[in-house]
Amino acid sequence: MAKGGLGSGLDFLFDDNAADVQVKKNVRMSEIEPNRNQPRKNFSEESIAALADSIKQYGILQPVLVRPMNSGYQIVAGERRWRAARMLGMDEIPVIIKELSDLETMQIALIENLQRENLNPIEEAMGYRDLMEQYGMTQESVSKTVGRSRSTVANSLRLLQLEDEILDLIEKNSITAGHAKALLSINNPELRVNTARKAARGMLTVRAIERIAAEEAELKPEPFEMDPETDSYFREVEIGLAEVLKRHVSVRYGQNKGTLTLDFYDKEDLTELCKIFTWY
Numbered sequence: 001m002a003k004g005g006l007g008s009g010l011d012f013l014f015d016d017n018a019a020d021v022q023v024k025k026n027v028r029m030s031e032i033e034p035n036r037n038q039p040r041k042n043f044s045e046e047s048i049a050a051l052a053d054s055i056k057q058y059g060i061l062q063p064v065l066v067r068p069m070n071s072g073y074q075i076v077a078g079e080r081r082w083r084a085a086r087m088l089g090m091d092e093i094p095v096i097i098k099e100l101s102d103l104e105t106m107q108i109a110l111i112e113n114l115q116r117e118n119l120n121p122i123e124e125a126m127g128y129r130d131l132m133e134q135y136g137m138t139q140e141s142v143s144k145t146v147g148r149s150r151s152t153v154a155n156s157l158r159l160l161q162l163e164d165e166i167l168d169l170i171e172k173n174s175i176t177a178g179h180a181k182a183l184l185s186i187n188n189p190e191l192r193v194n195t196a197r198k199a200a201r202g203m204l205t206v207r208a209i210e211r212i213a214a215e216e217a218e219l220k221p222e223p224f225e226m227d228p229e230t231d232s233y234f235r236e237v238e239i240g241l242a243e244v245l246k247r248h249v250s251v252r253y254g255q256n257k258g259t260l261t262l263d264f265y266d267k268e269d270l271t272e273l274c275k276i277f278t279w280y
Contacts, residue, residue, distance in 0.1 A: 024063060024094070024095065024096045024097060025094070025095055025096075025097060026092045026093065026094055026095070027066070027073060027092060027093065027095045027097075028091060028092045029082075029085065029086060029090060029091060029092060029093060030072075031071075031072040031073055032064070032066060032072060032073050032074075032075060032082060032093070032095070033069070033072060033073070033074055033075070034074075034075050034079050034082065035074050035075050035076065035079070035105065035109060037106065037130070038075075038079065038106075038109040038113075039106075039109060039110050039113055039119060039123050039124070039126065039127030039130070040079070040109075040113045040119055040123055042120065042123070042171070043079075043080065043083060047080070048080060048083050048084050048087060049084075049087065051080055051081065051084040052084040052085075052087045052088050054084075055081070055084050055085060055088060056088060060081060060085060060093055060094055062078070062081065063078070063093075063094040063095050063096045064077070064078030064079075064081050064082055064093060064094070064095045064096070065077040065078055065095070065096050065098060065108070066095045066096070066097055066098075067097070067098055067099060067100045067105060068097065068099065073095065073097065074105075076098070076100060076105050076108050076109060077108055077109060077112040078112075081093070102134075102135075103131075103135045106127075106130065106131060106134070106135070107131065107145055107146075110127040110128075110131065110146060111145070111146055111147070113127075114127075114146055114147075114148070120170065120171050120173070121156065121159055121170055121177040121180065122159060122160075122167050122170050122171050123171075124156055125156045125157055125159045125160050126160070128142050128146075128153050128156055128157055129157060129160060131145070139153050139154055139157070155181065158181075158184055159177070159180050159181075159184070161184065162180060162183060162184065162192070162196075163189060163192065163193055163196075165193055165196070165197075166180065166183060166192070166193060166196045169196055169197075169199075169200050174200040175196060175199045175200050176206070178206040179196070179199045179204075179206055179209060181206075182206050182209035182210050182213065183195060183196055183199075183209060183213075185209075185210065185213035185214075186209070186212060186213045186216055187216060187217075188216060191212070191216065195209055195212055207265065207266075210265055211246070211247065211263075211265060214247075214248060214263050214265065215247065215248045215263070217248075234251040234252075234253055234258075235251075237249075237251050238250065238251050241262075245262065245273070245276070247262060247263045247264070247265075248262075248263040249261070249262055249263075
């Protein structure tokens with residue numbers, strides 16, 4: 001990930017257990033609390049256990065970044081180390097204490113997780129949204145702060161437009177971010193949710209969802225007038241071709257001429273379509 005804004009100069013935060021920072025102070029575990037507003041909501045017990053094994057063998061080589069809060073301290077970066085230390089039953093851990101605002105705390109927590117790629121797509125999107133809604137940041141300023149392109153931030157935020165059931169499937173890794181982006185192209189909410197359910201069962205690839213979205217899109221008919229019998233015939237041709245070719249087909253006829261329109265989805269698909277026609 002390209003580093004920019006707060007992202008540059010924070011490299012010392014992003015190695016789980018690297019000894020490249022001078023320990024500033026040891027603080028009792030009971031004095032430290034996690035940040036409930038941090039973007040990452042889900043922690044893998046397996047990865048925490050693996051980190052605990054590393055700490056048990058080598059100790060905590062990388063201090064946890066905290067800020068003073070009331071009578072104790074709040075974690076800004078390094079919650080995984082804190083959780084691993086708690087798993088080991090440690091009484092105290094090394095920390096770096098720094099005065100930070102709520103905005104700086106949120107920015108650093110988001111950057112830490114993004115650089116480790118620990119966030120699922122929904123946690124990432126919600127982190128961007130929180131920076132914008134809680135602190136009045138724009139997409140441009142968010143992108144500069146976290147070192148991501150503006151289009152990446154915008155596309156991430158679009159995922160939050162999906163239904164709660166779909167968001168839940170993404171968070172559980174039942175469908176990928178690629179599936180989710182393809183689902184955004186489907187306009188009908190019921191079709192979108194049903195398609196997501198099929199994808200979660202392994203029945204649909206990203207490309208298959210893109211085809212469903214393309215087939216849903218209605219082509220505006222030309223202002224041709226056809227009698228009922230002719231119209232019925234062309235409709236049957238549309239249905240038959242669509243069934244065989246597995247794509248949206250449109251037949252329009254009028255004034256002694258007509259058009260046959262077929263959808264294709266990429267170069268590979270067009271090549272396969274051409275092979276069908278040349279074979280016939």
